[in-house]
Amino acid sequence: EIVLTQSPTTTAASPGEKVTITCLASSSVSNMYWYQQKSGASPKLLIYSTSSLASGVPDRFSGSGSGTSYSLTINTMEAEDAATYYCQQWSSNPLTFGSGTKLEIK
């Protein structure tokens, strides 16, 4: 099973600040996917195939990486971006999610 380790576990950012969340895989994966989950809501797809923005997602979000190291970046933090973010891989079975990064607004 590929284990995905996210860092930081929790972080806070001021409006306008740049935020980077990292996802490290225990083995190489071909792609990474990112979801945003706001309190009380279901997860929402943000990034697919490592760096492609899902439909309707603001372009302040971006994804990058390869091999075992991937990241999600929010270029300029906005209050509505406060949420928990999860990475996900499916390069090998079972499909696994990272443990999540909680992002708060300062």
Next chain:
Amino acid sequence: QVTLKESGPGILQPSQTLSLTCTFSGFSLSTYGMGVGWIRQPSGKGLEWLANIWWDDDKYYNPSLKNRLTISKDTSNNQAFLKITNVDTADTATYYCARIPGYWYFDFWGPGTMVTVSS
């Protein structure tokens, strides 16, 4: 537009079988490459993938739960199902179904259904 909605018993007792239904619209599970997956989330915790089913009836299960899971579909009625046998309190969670758009991720999710296992 694509929508999914989960339904379940709400509460059940240990050792019972949990039956969940995902009713969806805006796509068909007879379309090449399309799939539906089930994911759960205990309150305050992370996401755990359970199982996926594809248009051609191919199925994948999480090995940690495989012996207890059965996924199936009713293409004509736009529904997917998940059964979990012999539940215990560790199965208490919100259960989500989500669409797999022919690739290796979930692009639309249902609102989730809460399931509590309690005696």
